[in-house]
Each structure stands twice: as C-alpha cells, then as structure tokens.
Amino acid sequence: MSDLYLKFVNTPVGKTAAQSLGLPSPVPLNRLKRVDQPFIEGDILIGCAPGGKTVATLGRILGGSPATLHHATGIETLHDSALVGNKASPLAVNQEISQKFSALVFDATGIKSPDELRALYDFFHPTIRKIAGNGRIVVVGQTPSSCRKAPHAAAQQALEGFVRAVGKEIGKKGSTANLIWMAPGAEDQLDSSVRFFLSARSAYVSGQCVRIGKGNSAPATNPVAPLTGKVALVTGASRGIGAAIAETLARDGATVIGLDIPAAMEELQKVTGAIKGKALACDITDASAPKLIADFSEQHFGGLDLVIHNAGITRDKTLGNMPEHFWDMTIAVNLSAEELIDEELSHRGLLRENGRIVCISSISGIAGNFGQTNYSTAKSGVIGYVESMAKQLKNGITINAIAPGFIETQMTAAMPMTIREAGRRMNSLSQGGQPVDVAEAIAWYCNPASNGVNGNVVRVCGQSLIGK
Numbered sequence: 001m002s003d004l005y006l007k008f009v010n011t012p013v014g015k016t017a018a019q020s021l022g023l024p025s026p027v028p029l030n031r032l033k034r035v036d037q038p039f040i041e042g043d044i045l046i047g048c049a050p051g052g053k054t055v056a057t058l059g060r061i062l063g064g065s066p067a068t069l070h071h072a073t074g075i076e077t078l079h080d081s082a083l084v085g086n087k088a089s090p091l092a093v094n095q096e097i098s099q100k101f102s103a104l105v106f107d108a109t110g111i112k113s114p115d116e117l118r119a120l121y122d123f124f125h126p127t128i129r130k131i132a133g134n135g136r137i138v139v140v141g142q143t144p145s146s147c148r149k150a151p152h153a154a155a156q157q158a159l160e161g162f163v164r165a166v167g168k169e170i171g172k173k174g175s176t177a178n179l180i181w182m183a184p185g186a187e188d189q190l191d192s193s194v195r196f197f198l199s200a201r202s203a204y205v206s207g208q209c210v211r212i213g214k215g216n217s218a219p220a221t222n223p224v225a226p227l228t229g230k231v232a233l234v235t236g237a238s239r240g241i242g243a244a245i246a247e248t249l250a251r252d253g254a255t256v257i258g259l260d261i262p263a264a265m266e267e268l269q270k271v272t273g274a275i276k277g278k279a280l281a282c283d284i285t286d287a288s289a290p291k292l293i294a295d296f297s298e299q300h301f302g303g304l305d306l307v308i309h310n311a312g313i314t315r316d317k318t319l320g321n322m323p324e325h326f327w328d329m330t331i332a333v334n335l336s337a338e339e340l341i342d343e344e345l346s347h348r349g350l351l352r353e354n355g356r357i358v359c360i361s362s363i364s365g366i367a368g369n370f371g372q373t374n375y376s377t378a379k380s381g382v383i384g385y386v387e388s389m390a391k392q393l394k395n396g397i398t399i400n401a402i403a404p405g406f407i408e409t410q411m412t413a414a415m416p417m418t419i420r421e422a423g424r425r426m427n428s429l430s431q432g433g434q435p436v437d438v439a440e441a442i443a444w445y446c447n448p449a450s451n452g453v454n455g456n457v458v459r460v461c462g463q464s465l466i467g468k
Contacts, residue, residue, distance in 0.1 A: 003408070003424060006431050026430035027174030029203040030134040032440065035224050035251060039199040040065045040136070042102030045127055046088055047072040048081040049119035051110025054140050057187045058105055059085035061194050067102065072127075077119040080110070093126045101127065103136040103198050108159055109182065111141070113151045117158055124166070131170055136198045137177035139163050143211055146184055156181070160209050167207035167463045171428025176206035176463075183213045189452025191218070196444040204437035206428055207463035215451030216354060216396045225253030226447050231301045233257045233293065235284060236311030238264040240409040241360075243271045244435035245308055248443050250275035254306060257297065259284070284311055284337040285329070290344035303350040306446050309338040309359045314411075316371045327374045334378035339385060354396035356446045359386055360438075361403040361457060367467030379403075383457050390455030398454040400445045405461025406432045427462035 008014040009025045018025045044067045048055040062069055063085065071081040074092035082090065091097070106123055110116075124137075131137065139159055147153035159179055167177035178197045182190065189212050196202050222228055232249045236242040237258030246256045256277035260268045265281050272279040280296055282289050297304050313333045315326035338359055345351045364372050365379025386401045393399060406412060406423035412432065415423070424432040438460050445453060459467075 024425055024430040027133055029174050030200050031203045032200045038066050039195040040067050040103055043068045043099045044103045045070045045101050046084045046105045047078050047123035048107040049110045050080050052080050052107035053109040054187050055083045055107040057190055061191055063087040072123055075122045077122045097130055100132040101130050102132050106139045108139055108141045111155045114155050117155055131175050133173045135175040138197050140180045143181040143183050164207045168428045179209045181211045186212050186214045186452050189215050192447045192449035201440040204433040204462050205460055208458050210456050212452045218449035218451055221448050228253035230254040230305040232306035233304050234308045235259045238268040241435040241438050242310045244439040245310055245442055246271055248439035252443050285332045290340045294344045294348050294350055297350055303352050305352050306356045314375050318371050319373045330374035331378050335381045357399040358442050358445050359401045361401045363403055363405050363464055363467050387455050401457045402438055402441050403457055403459040404438050405464040408432045408434055427464045429462035
C-alpha cells in the first residue's frame with residue numbers, strides 16, 4: 001500500500017503544512033537502484049580516537065569506492081585520523097567546513113576510559129550538521145565483553161547509547177547511524193558490514209549494534225553477484241517479504257528454492273519462475289516436512305548453502321480469549337519448525353561449509369505486543385535460538401536473525417488506518433520499510449565475506465521507538 005502522507009509532505013504544499021502543524025516530514029529513502037551501484041559516493045570524513053585499531057582497514061575499504069575521502073585534523077584527540085592512509089586528504093574540523101558529507105566514519109576502538117569519549121564530541125560536534133540527506137554514520141568500537149577492565153568496557157558500551165541517540169537526531173534527514181562492535185583482531189572481517197551500513201542497501205536500518213567476530217578468510221567473490229554458485233532455501237516465499245528475499249538472493253547470484261504451503265503454489269511458481277528457481281509445496285508444520293525439504297534439496301542440488309526461515313503467521317487474540325490452536329499453530333510455524341528443519345539438514349550434512357542460516361524474528365519478540373502473546377513468545381524464542389546456535393555451529397556456518405518493524409506488506413495494508421499510520425511514523429525515519437529492506441539485510445548476512453557476523457539480531461525498523 002502506498003504511503004500517501006510521505007508523498008504529500010514532499011510536495012511544496014505538504015512541506016508547508018507539515019511545518020506549520022509540527023507534523024513529521026519524512027524524507028524519501030534512497031534504495032539500491034542497480035546492482036553495480038557503488039556502495040558509497042560523495043565526500044566521506046573519517047575520524048579516529050587515539051589508539052584506534054581499524055582506521056587503516058577503514059581506509060582500505062573506503063579507498064575501493066569512488067568517494068572523496070577526508071580525515072579529520074585540527075584537534076589533538078583526532079590526531080590518529082591521519083593513519084587512514086594517503087587516499088584521504090586532511091580537513092580541519094576546528095575551522096569552517098564547506099562540504100556536505102555522504103558519510104561520517106569514526107574508529108572508536110582505541111577509547112579505553114569514559115574521559116576518552118571526548119573524542120566522539122570533538123569529531124561529531126562540528127560535523128554532524130554537515131551530514132547530507134540519506135547520509136550514513138558508522139562507528140566502529142570494540143566488543144565490550146572483550147574488555148578486561150571495567151572503565152574500558154564502560155567506554156565501549158557507551159558507544160551504543162551515543163549511536164542510538166545520533167540516529168534519532170539525523171533520522172529526519174533520512175540518514176542513519178549504526179555501530180559495529182569488533183572483536184580484537186577481527187579487522188579483516190569488517191569489509192562486508194562497513195559496505196552494507198554505508199550503502200543504499202541499509203536505507204531502513206538505523207540505531208543498530210552489530211558484533212563482528214573472527215571468522216574464516218573470505219573467498220574472492222564477484223561484487224555484483226557475490227552469491228554465485230550458492231543454493232538458497234527461502235520459506236514463505238510466495239509473496240511479500242519472502243518473495244523479496246527470493247528475488248534479492250537470486251539477483252546476487254543464488255539459485256533459490258522457494259517454499260510455501262500448497263494453497264500458495266500459484267503465487268509461488270510466479271516468483272520462482274521469474275528468478276529461474278524451484279518451487280516446493282510444503283506445510284512446514286507437518287511432521288514429514290523436515291525430511292521432505294532435506295530430500296528435495298539433496299535430490300536437486302546435493303545440499304544447501306543458505307537457509308532463510310521467513311515463513312510465519314499471526315493468530316492474534318488477547319491471552320484470556322485465545323483458543324489453544326491459535327497458540328499451538330503460532331509456536332509451531334514461527335519457532336518449532338525452524339529448529340526441526342535445521343536439525344534434519346544438520347544431521348544429514350546438507351548445509352555446506354560456510355553456510356548461512358537466517359531467521360526472522362520481530363519487534364514483537366523484543367518489546368511484546370498487545371494481543372500477540374503467542375507471536376511475541378515465538379519471535380522472542382527465535383532470538384534465543386539464534387544466540388545459542390551461534391555458539392554451536394561448526395565449519396564456518398553462521399546464524400543470525402532479522403527483526404522487522406513496520407514493513408509495507410499486504411498484512412500491514414489490512415490494518416486499521418490509525419494503527420497503520422502509528423506504525424509508519426513511530427520510528428526515527430517516520431515511515432514504513434519495504435520488503436526489500438529486509439531482503440537486503442539478509443543478503444548482507446549471506447555474503448561470503450560476512451563470516452565474522454554471527455549470533456546477531458538486527459532490527460530493520462527505521463529505528464523504531466518501540467523496544468530496544
């Protein structure tokens with residue numbers, strides 16, 4: 001369903017009306033327009049706190065873009081910014097700044113005490129008002145749990161509050177802010193995540209904190225089609241978010257098995273036919289479903305590289321009025337089936353080395369939702385499942401989750417208007433997301449270069465005001 005308010009407030013009359021009434025004025029988001037689009041363009045300013053460990057790596061990553069690089073100078077706490085490399089020219093942030101920046105990137109890994117957080121202020125205070133519309137802020141820190149001393153852990157944890165607050169300040173421009181917490185020695189795992197958070201692919205992802213650990217060396221891939229040669233299973237693929245996931249993974253080179261219930265086969269075959277994939281009719285709650293899926297994958301492809309657990313249902317009632325089959329069905333589809341499918345694939349060795357499992361959680365699983373005790377329970381269980389499995393998986397296999405917020409689908413289009421409008425506006429970007437926003441985040445998880453991204457739950461919600 002089209003967001004008529006978003007269109008209206010971006011007309012001259014609408015802008016004037018919104019300003020006079022104090023209403024939100026969301027900015028249309030720039031999403032990926034073509035697969036060979038550079039991950040970032042324009043002017044980028046890079047800063048680094050004393051002792052930063054990733055600034056040179058960031059310089060190499062950003063040096064692969066057509067962007068014009070600058071590094072901050074003029075303030076003592078930002079002296080190490082020059083270590084970004086010779087592709088970046090110096091820019092004095094203690095003087096008048098004429099540029100508008102498409103991105104501000106800051107290495108905070110060297111911050112070891114609360115006093116040293118001053119470097120954040122010194123870098124962002126003179127520059128944040130220079131962030132362009134649809135701009136990006138990325139801060140790289142060290143995972144707090146890896147810090148041995150309490151002041152060090154406190155300073156690194158403080159980055160989360162900083163980034164979340166910054167995201168809310170710049171959201172009115174359609175801009176985003178995200179934090180990458182890196183394990184010590186995991187600099188070589190930053191590439192795919194830095195590229196994702198700086199790119200148009202992350203248009204609806206803001207205020208998020210991602211943990212990057214050490215992983216296997218990433219193989220060389222085609223940047224336009226990094227999933228070439230991979231086989232992906234996408235459940236619930238006949239429409240909406242599932243269809244967008246299937247299409248996006250196919251765009252990136254994967255061969256897709258789309259799965260949905262038999263009643264949805266006509267829609268499913270249209271989706272898979274358009275991307276030269278295969279359709280599989282299956283009710284994932286059937287006792288025979290895990291074996292059926294495993295047999296199909298083995299027979300046609302000899303196994304799987306990517307498993308995307310997208311299938312889900314809602315059966316809303318307040319707890320006191322909820323029939324037991326509403327509870328049982330919601331838990332079975334949204335949680336139990338995922339575990340059983342993964343168990344069968346793992347037992348038969350059908351998930352290949354360096355494979356990816358991606359589960360769909362929800363903001364309801366983080367914050368709870370009225371009339372959705374069953375759904376919130378299941379989606380919260382997904383988070384626990386991902387966090388536990390991330391510690392158990394071997395052979396370079398990773399597991400992560402996406403927690404969508406308000407996404408423009410047939411389901412949200414059927415909501416009462418007042419609830420739908422509240423869902424759209426209650427985030428820093430003041431608008432709903434698109435199915436492709438979820439799909440792009442999943443494609444980032446699935447990228448062969450994302451080996452160090454494991455056990456994360458990233459919200460694709462425009463930094464919703466609901467939940468953490």
